[in-house]
Structure formats: C-alpha cells, structure tokens
Amino acid sequence: MPFLLRLIPLAVLVTVSASLTAQNIGFDEVAPRPSGSSPGFVEMHQPLSATAEQVFGQAQPKLLQIRTLLKSAQKQSSIGSGFIASKDGLAITNYHVVSQYALEPDTYQLEYIAADGSKGALRLYAIDVTNDLAVVKLDAGEGGGFDAFAFNPAAINGALAKGERLFAMGNPLDLGFTIVEGIYNGLVEKSYQPRVHFTGALNPGMSGGPAVTANNQIAGVNVAKMIRGDLVSFLVPAHAAYAILNRAKNGDEMDASDVRAEITRQLNDWQKTFFATLRAQNFRQAAFGPYRAPESDADWFNCWASTNSNDRPKPRTTINRSSCDTNTHLFLADDMYAGNARLSHTYLKTEELNAMQFSEALSRSALPNLPWSTANRYTPFRCYENFMAATADTPDRLTLRVIWCARAYRDIPEIYDISVSAVTQDHSKEALVSTFSITGTSFENGISFTRDLLSMLEVKHVLD
Amino acid sequence: MFWIEVLSRQKEIIQRHHAAADFVTIGRAYDNGVIVDDPYVAPAHVRICRDESGAMVAEDLATQNGLLDEKGKRHHRISLTGNQLIRIGHTWLRVRDANFKVADERPLQPQRRLWPGLMAMLILLPGFFMLNLWLRNTGDYSITLYLGQFVSLATGIAIWIGFWSLLTRLLTGAACFTLHAIIALTGIFALQIISFTQDWLVFAFSSNFIAQYSFPLFWFLFALICFAHMCVISSKNTYRKAAIVFSLAACASMAQWFMDNPLIPEDSGAKRPYLTRMYPPSWRVIAPETELEFFAEAEKLKAQLDELRKKEPRRGMFDNFLNDFNDGEMAHR
Structure with missing residues (x-):
C-alpha cells in the first residue's frame, strides 16, 4: 500500500470536530514519571522530564495558537499553532493553517492566542505552498521586541544526527499548549518533497507549531502525521522555514491577489522543477506481456503491483496492474490539492473470453479517472478523445485509443489538472491500459509529458 | 315488419326481436311485444308504430323516465330512420325496417397469416x-x-x-x-x-x-x-x-x-467522455489520427478551459448536496 499517498492529505486534513476527536483520544490519566534518574535512562545528563520542563518553560512565551475566525460570526472555523521567529513579531506556521484567510480575507480573519492568554490580529507576510509554510506578523506590543526562537544551524544544514531528541510543541485539539518528546529520524526516504520523519505524537491542532532541539532551537515545523501508524509524524525541515522567514523580513503584507499570484508563481516553478527532475531521473520500459510501458526510475515515484491471477474461481481475464504515485500533495485549500502525479499500467489478457467480451472488459477498466470538480475551485473537465496511430518509422509503436482530459484552476491561471487514459488497439484478446493523471501542471507540460509517456508504449512482437 | 335491436352501452347488439306487426310496445310487463329487463324501464314504456306518412316513430307512453334520444334529451316522439338510437331507462334500442339498406358484403380476403x-x-x-x-x-x-x-x-x-x-x-x-x-x-x-x-x-x-x-x-x-x-x-x-x-x-x-x-x-460534469465503449480493434472503420493531429486537437482544449475559467460557475444539480455535506464544525490543523 502506498502509505505516503494518504499521509499528507489525511494528516493535514485531520479536521475532525473537537468533540469527536476528544472522545476518540480519551483523557486517560498517565502516571507521572518519578523525578530523579531512572535506571533506563542513565545515559541522559539530566532527567528527561526536567529537559522537557526546561524547554517548555523557555518556549512558552513564543508559542501561539492561530485561529481562523469566520468574520461574520466571530467564531473559529479552524485552529492551528505557530511560533514567534523574529524580534519584530514575525511568526511561522503552516500554510494550511492560514489558507482560508489567505484565499478569502473578506470572509475570514486571523487571530493568535499566546500562552499568557493575550490575543491579537495577525497579518499574512509570506506563503510557501510547496513546503506548506506561512509567515504571519503580530502587531507590535508596547514593550517593543518579541522573544523569538532561534534556528538550529545543524538542522538548517540537515546535519542533525538520527536519534537526536526533539520536542514538538503546539496546542493539540484546543486542549492547551503541550510539549511532546520525540526523535529526529532524518528525512523521509522516497519522498520528492523534503520532510523530516519525527517519531512522536503530533495531533490535530499542533500544525505550525515548532519542533526544537534540547537547547530550544528550531529543528522543524509540525505539519503532518500518519493516520495508520504509531507516532509517525512529519516536520517541515528547518531550512525551508528559515528561508521563508528571511523572505518575509524583506516583504510586505500580502492581500488575496498577492496570495493568488504567489501560489501561481510557486506552483509554476514547482511543476517546472518537478518535470525537469522527473525527466532527469529517466524512464525505464517495464514489461507487461508483450507490451513495454514507461515507469520512472525515481525512487519517490513509487510503483506497486497487483494481480488477480490467484483469485478463485479463476478469473476469465487476467489483470496485472502496476500503479505508481509520486506521493506529493501540495495543499492549496481544503478542496484543492496539486502537485501529484500518478501513472498506472494495467495489462489485460484473456484466453476464455471472445473478442467482443474482451473489449467489454476493456471498456470497464479503461475509463479515465476524472475526480469531481468543485465548481468554485475548478472548471469541469474537458476531454479530447480519439484513436491515435503509430507512424511508419516507428513500427513498435501502437495504435491507441486515447482520452485526454484537462481542467483548469479557477484561482490559479496557467495551472491545470490532466487525466489521460490510453488503450492499446493491436490485439483482440490482450491489451495494455495506461492511465495517468497530474495535478497542478502547466498545459504545455501536461501535453508534452503525455506525448513522452505515450511514445514509450510499445509492443514487442514475438517472432514465430 | 321491422326489427327491434337491444344494444349494449358499447352499442353492440345484444338481442334482436322480430315484430311482425307495424305496432309493438316495449316495456317490463309481460303484455308487451318486447320485454326489457331494466328496472328503470316502465311496465309499458314505449310504442313503436308508423305515423300518418308511414314513417316509423317511437312514442313515449307517459312514463316517469321518458323516451330519450342519443344525446339524452327527452322527447315524446322520435322518428326512427334506422340509424337513430333511442334510450329507455338504461337500455339502448334501435329499430330497423325490414327493407333497411345494408352494406354490400366485403370481398373475402386471403387471411393474413400472422x-x-x-x-x-x-x-x-x-x-x-x-x-x-x-x-x-x-x-x-x-x-x-x-x-x-x-x-x-x-x-x-x-x-x-x-x-x-x-x-x-x-x-x-x-x-x-x-x-x-x-x-x-x-x-x-x-x-x-x-x-x-x-x-x-x-x-x-x-x-x-x-x-x-x-x-x-x-x-x-x-x-x-x-x-x-x-x-x-x-x-x-x-x-x-x-x-x-x-x-x-x-x-x-x-x-x-x-x-x-x-x-x-x-x-456539473454532465459532459463525460464518449469513447468509453470498446469493440474489437478490427471493428474500427476510419483510420486513426497521427500523434501530431491528436495533440494539435488536445491543445485546443486550453482555449476552451481558459474561457470556462473566466465564466462565473453556476450552481449544479448536486452542489446543494455537497455544500450541505461540507458544513463542518471547527477544524483543528
């Protein structure tokens, strides 16, 4: 199972109602650890609880709960966490914590609540949708400068050692500011988007909160956890947070049109780099019966195989499928994600069915995957469909039935989702169905990527 | 000599009574020439006879329900042409003279074998x-x-x-x-x-x-x-x-x-792909497009989508449902 596929959207989207989640979690009493060193932790310089206590004590004034309020009702519509990262009051959080306000500032407003209970408005200074980060600014208080977190230099350089103890903080489920001990486990392998693998319990509401080293320096920003898995959580690496903070220092407050322009620019850059990286990683031709179909060599474009050949009763059509997913999901809004590419090849072969029956079976597996378009985010899909032939100089190329569909993002010009289904048409009792979809691409890249992939669909004729 | 025909409501003939004389009474009583078993018919209801000119007429015998024509209008006397229907109570009658002209016989057709x-x-x-x-x-x-x-x-x-x-x-x-x-x-x-x-x-x-x-x-x-x-x-x-x-x-x-x-x-997504039903490859008639032609057409979608993008979205049939569905409570992030 492609576990990462569901990871980020599920984790990011843990937008369960408070009461429901509270029931699920329960309020089990956890016996306090006796103070003083315990035999199991002799290598620690001081008792663990004391470190956490010290970290939290220092961090507390710099922690924020960030609420998105519905302007008309003056009630919260979503909550997350954040932390102060500069003396002039810039705070870092996740983009998905502030996305409602960022996209619709007329409907929503942002507010922070500090650990001492003080409240205030927030203004948006920078966003980074590819790393899910945002920088907001607190209105300066009377006392002048803010107490701010510093960044851990080793974390910025990615030089933290696996096993380093980190402390994640935030306000889980609106229960109050909390500190969580956990372990730095390096960057997630097989991930296009850099993400720190943090072994510790992140919970909804902690998004945007800091994860710090024992000396209270930023090592990452809480962003997601895996629903299926224990204590498997993810942080945005410190270097991305550091970069956006520096950008915000030189920037101005953003309004909705700035946000849209910025998302457009970032997505555009992202997809350019993404396709360039994908191309640089090379495609190999995987074999499916007599067919050859492209699969990426990139380890983050991970493929999973499945078959029905062991089903009982024996299926009348054998279906072997390989599905590849980049597992990248860029959160833009609750009902809008981009930056994902999926590719699947399904090889169907029958000895029992006749040609007509086989084509019927093919009809069912060769539908393009067209997700529902929410009218305010996307245009509906538009498709071009036809049969496409090999040219004379490429005898291995196939005649294909291709359905090529695309939809546009209403708020983001020049960015499209595409979904393609291609079926080989060279044999009446076996066929290869290739489908792929890309979210958040330029139209040109969508076309050229399709062209590249389709040109790699070949058949190797067996010579009798 | 004439014939009195009792008809069903669908105007199908139920009974035919032969009247040898030029005078006959119709009613429920047994002293009538034609007896009708209809509780709405009087014991002696109507008399069929010839008038001065020799034409056939029906005359009401001063009954409660009277003598009605085809339209249900009450008459004391109705002259009978042979196609004229009269009604007493709930009973339909038609009187035809013996020399009533009937249509020629239909030519016998070879039976259609269905x-x-x-x-x-x-x-x-x-x-x-x-x-x-x-x-x-x-x-x-x-x-x-x-x-x-x-x-x-x-x-x-x-x-x-x-x-x-x-x-x-x-x-x-x-x-x-x-x-x-x-x-x-x-x-x-x-x-x-x-x-x-x-x-x-x-x-x-x-x-x-x-x-x-x-x-x-x-x-x-x-x-x-x-x-x-x-x-x-x-x-x-x-x-x-x-x-x-x-x-x-x-x-x-x-x-x-x-x-x-x-x-x-x-x-609303009503426009769905149409080339979804496959047939064996040999059933195709026209030649497939070349890759160039295909992508030239696909590229035209961009203009369509950009046009759609500019249009204000309208509410689709299912959007109400989706909106209701999305009404969430507070969300933790």
Missing part, C-alpha cells in the same frame, strides 16, 4: 437479447443473470402487449393480440439493433456527434411503435394520430436535449 411473423420475432428478439447479454458478460457464467434479465424483459413486453390488446378489445371488440405482439417485438428488436449499432458507430468513427445526438432517433422509433399499435385499433384519423404521436416524440427529444444541455450548468 403466426410465422410472431414466431420469427419470438426467436429473433430473445436471441439477440441473449447474444448481447452474452457478449457483455465478462465475469462468470451464471444462469440467474440470463434468466433474470430475460424474465424482466419478457414481463415488460407482456405488460406492454397486454395494455394495447386490452385497449383494442375495449374499443373495437377484438384484442388483435398477435398483431400487437408482432409490433411490440419488432419495435423492441429494432431498438436493440439501433442501440448496438449506435455504440459501434461511435467507436468505429470516433463520432461524438452520434453519441450526443442520436437520442431523437430512439424517441422517433418509440413513437413509431405507438403509432403502429394505434393503427391496429383503428385505421381512421391516421394523419391526426401520426401528428400527435410524432409531435410528442419531438417534445420528448427537445426536453431531453434541454435536460442534457443548457439547463445543466457546464460545471
């Missing part, structure tokens, strides 16, 4: 239906699938034929079951063939036009079936019937077109 046609359709339709089912069955064979589909088809057709036969029986007296059965079976067979052909034409010619605009053909065929059934009932007013049936079909086509097109917002 059974071979019916038998042919009884083989063709289920045969094609089953063949189609078999060709589309890609899973395991299961007798219940075939049987179930067959029974539901047969039931549907039986109800349809039954309806028309009953209607014909009520209106004309004969059910014409065989003729209705042939019409229904042929019609449904034609619908199936056309449906199959349509799917194939879409595939063979990559024709979006056929996929989108062939539905009036089905309405037309349906109207034709109904028209044929109506012609069995009676061959009168053919043009009027045709006009009604085919204009109804035209209305239905228009309604469907409106449902499919302007009424449903563009955003």
Whole structure:
C-alpha cells in the first residue's frame, strides 16, 4: 500500500470536530514519571522530564495558537499553532493553517492566542505552498521586541544526527499548549518533497507549531502525521522555514491577489522543477506481456503491483496492474490539492473470453479517472478523445485509443489538472491500459509529458 | 315488419326481436311485444308504430323516465330512420325496417397469416437479447443473470402487449393480440439493433456527434411503435394520430436535449467522455489520427478551459448536496 499517498492529505486534513476527536483520544490519566534518574535512562545528563520542563518553560512565551475566525460570526472555523521567529513579531506556521484567510480575507480573519492568554490580529507576510509554510506578523506590543526562537544551524544544514531528541510543541485539539518528546529520524526516504520523519505524537491542532532541539532551537515545523501508524509524524525541515522567514523580513503584507499570484508563481516553478527532475531521473520500459510501458526510475515515484491471477474461481481475464504515485500533495485549500502525479499500467489478457467480451472488459477498466470538480475551485473537465496511430518509422509503436482530459484552476491561471487514459488497439484478446493523471501542471507540460509517456508504449512482437 | 335491436352501452347488439306487426310496445310487463329487463324501464314504456306518412316513430307512453334520444334529451316522439338510437331507462334500442339498406358484403380476403411473423420475432428478439447479454458478460457464467434479465424483459413486453390488446378489445371488440405482439417485438428488436449499432458507430468513427445526438432517433422509433399499435385499433384519423404521436416524440427529444444541455450548468460534469465503449480493434472503420493531429486537437482544449475559467460557475444539480455535506464544525490543523 502506498502509505505516503494518504499521509499528507489525511494528516493535514485531520479536521475532525473537537468533540469527536476528544472522545476518540480519551483523557486517560498517565502516571507521572518519578523525578530523579531512572535506571533506563542513565545515559541522559539530566532527567528527561526536567529537559522537557526546561524547554517548555523557555518556549512558552513564543508559542501561539492561530485561529481562523469566520468574520461574520466571530467564531473559529479552524485552529492551528505557530511560533514567534523574529524580534519584530514575525511568526511561522503552516500554510494550511492560514489558507482560508489567505484565499478569502473578506470572509475570514486571523487571530493568535499566546500562552499568557493575550490575543491579537495577525497579518499574512509570506506563503510557501510547496513546503506548506506561512509567515504571519503580530502587531507590535508596547514593550517593543518579541522573544523569538532561534534556528538550529545543524538542522538548517540537515546535519542533525538520527536519534537526536526533539520536542514538538503546539496546542493539540484546543486542549492547551503541550510539549511532546520525540526523535529526529532524518528525512523521509522516497519522498520528492523534503520532510523530516519525527517519531512522536503530533495531533490535530499542533500544525505550525515548532519542533526544537534540547537547547530550544528550531529543528522543524509540525505539519503532518500518519493516520495508520504509531507516532509517525512529519516536520517541515528547518531550512525551508528559515528561508521563508528571511523572505518575509524583506516583504510586505500580502492581500488575496498577492496570495493568488504567489501560489501561481510557486506552483509554476514547482511543476517546472518537478518535470525537469522527473525527466532527469529517466524512464525505464517495464514489461507487461508483450507490451513495454514507461515507469520512472525515481525512487519517490513509487510503483506497486497487483494481480488477480490467484483469485478463485479463476478469473476469465487476467489483470496485472502496476500503479505508481509520486506521493506529493501540495495543499492549496481544503478542496484543492496539486502537485501529484500518478501513472498506472494495467495489462489485460484473456484466453476464455471472445473478442467482443474482451473489449467489454476493456471498456470497464479503461475509463479515465476524472475526480469531481468543485465548481468554485475548478472548471469541469474537458476531454479530447480519439484513436491515435503509430507512424511508419516507428513500427513498435501502437495504435491507441486515447482520452485526454484537462481542467483548469479557477484561482490559479496557467495551472491545470490532466487525466489521460490510453488503450492499446493491436490485439483482440490482450491489451495494455495506461492511465495517468497530474495535478497542478502547466498545459504545455501536461501535453508534452503525455506525448513522452505515450511514445514509450510499445509492443514487442514475438517472432514465430 | 321491422326489427327491434337491444344494444349494449358499447352499442353492440345484444338481442334482436322480430315484430311482425307495424305496432309493438316495449316495456317490463309481460303484455308487451318486447320485454326489457331494466328496472328503470316502465311496465309499458314505449310504442313503436308508423305515423300518418308511414314513417316509423317511437312514442313515449307517459312514463316517469321518458323516451330519450342519443344525446339524452327527452322527447315524446322520435322518428326512427334506422340509424337513430333511442334510450329507455338504461337500455339502448334501435329499430330497423325490414327493407333497411345494408352494406354490400366485403370481398373475402386471403387471411393474413400472422403466426410465422410472431414466431420469427419470438426467436429473433430473445436471441439477440441473449447474444448481447452474452457478449457483455465478462465475469462468470451464471444462469440467474440470463434468466433474470430475460424474465424482466419478457414481463415488460407482456405488460406492454397486454395494455394495447386490452385497449383494442375495449374499443373495437377484438384484442388483435398477435398483431400487437408482432409490433411490440419488432419495435423492441429494432431498438436493440439501433442501440448496438449506435455504440459501434461511435467507436468505429470516433463520432461524438452520434453519441450526443442520436437520442431523437430512439424517441422517433418509440413513437413509431405507438403509432403502429394505434393503427391496429383503428385505421381512421391516421394523419391526426401520426401528428400527435410524432409531435410528442419531438417534445420528448427537445426536453431531453434541454435536460442534457443548457439547463445543466457546464460545471456539473454532465459532459463525460464518449469513447468509453470498446469493440474489437478490427471493428474500427476510419483510420486513426497521427500523434501530431491528436495533440494539435488536445491543445485546443486550453482555449476552451481558459474561457470556462473566466465564466462565473453556476450552481449544479448536486452542489446543494455537497455544500450541505461540507458544513463542518471547527477544524483543528
């Protein structure tokens, strides 16, 4: 199972109602650890609880709960966490914590609540949708400068050692500011988007909160956890947070049109780099019966195989499928994600069915995957469909039935989702169905990527 | 000498009474020439006789319910032409003189042999239906699938034929079951063939036009079936019937077109791919496009999408539901 596929959207989207989640979690009493060193932790310089206590004590004034309020009702519509990262009051959080306000500032407003209970408005200074980060600014208080977190230099350089103890903080489920001990486990392998693998319990509401080293320096920003898995959580690496903070220092407050322009620019850059990286990683031709179909060599474009050949009763059509997913999901809004590419090849072969029956079976597996378009985010899909032939100089190329569909993002010009289904048409009792979809691409890249992939669909004729 | 005919409400002859004299009374009592068992008829209700000029008349014998004409209007005396109907109580009567002119006999026609046609359709339709089912069955064979589909088809057709036969029986007296059965079976067979052909034409010619605009053909065929059934009932007013049936079909086509097109917002996803039903590759007729042609066409979608993007989205049929569904509570992030 492609576990990462569901990871980020599920984790990011843990937008369960408070009461429901509270029931699920329960309020089990956890016996306090006796103070003083315990035999199991002799290598620690001081008792663990004391470190956490010290970290939290220092961090507390710099922690924020960030609420998105519905302007008309003056009630919260979503909550997350954040932390102060500069003396002039810039705070870092996740983009998905502030996305409602960022996209619709007329409907929503942002507010922070500090650990001492003080409240205030927030203004948006920078966003980074590819790393899910945002920088907001607190209105300066009377006392002048803010107490701010510093960044851990080793974390910025990615030089933290696996096993380093980190402390994640935030306000889980609106229960109050909390500190969580956990372990730095390096960057997630097989991930296009850099993400720190943090072994510790992140919970909804902690998004945007800091994860710090024992000396209270930023090592990452809480962003997601895996629903299926224990204590498997993810942080945005410190270097991305550091970069956006520096950008915000030189920037101005953003309004909705700035946000849209910025998302457009970032997505555009992202997809350019993404396709360039994908191309640089090379495609190999995987074999499916007599067919050859492209699969990426990139380890983050991970493929999973499945078959029905062991089903009982024996299926009348054998279906072997390989599905590849980049597992990248860029959160833009609750009902809008981009930056994902999926590719699947399904090889169907029958000895029992006749040609007509086989084509019927093919009809069912060769539908393009067209997700529902929410009218305010996307245009509906538009498709071009036809049969496409090999040219004379490429005898291995196939005649294909291709359905090529695309939809546009209403708020983001020049960015499209595409979904393609291609079926080989060279044999009446076996066929290869290739489908792929890309979210958040330029139209040109969508076309050229399709062209590249389709040109790699070949058949190797067996010579009798 | 004349004949008195007692008619049913449907104006079918129930009894004929021969009257030898030029004078006869009709009523419930046993001293009448013709006895009618209708509690609304007086013991002596009406008298049939000849007037001064020798024409036949019916005269009311001063009864409570009176003597009524075809329209239910009460008269003391009605002159009888032979086609004139009179009513006493709930009983319809017609009186004809012995020298009433009847139509010439119809020439004897060789009897239409309907059974071979019916038998042919009884083989063709289920045969094609089953063949189609078999060709589309890609899973395991299961007798219940075939049987179930067959029974539901047969039931549907039986109800349809039954309806028309009953209607014909009520209106004309004969059910014409065989003729209705042939019409229904042929019609449904034609619908199936056309449906199959349509799917194939879409595939063979990559024709979006056929996929989108062939539905009036089905309405037309349906109207034709109904028209044929109506012609069995009676061959009168053919043009009027045709006009009604085919204009109804035209209305239905228009309604469907409106449902499919302007009424449903563009955003509702009503436009789905059409090349989804596959046939064996050798069933294609036209040559496939080259890669260049294909992508040149695909690139044109960009302009379409950008145009759509500028338009304000309209509310689709299902958006209300989705909006309700999305009404969440507070969200933790």
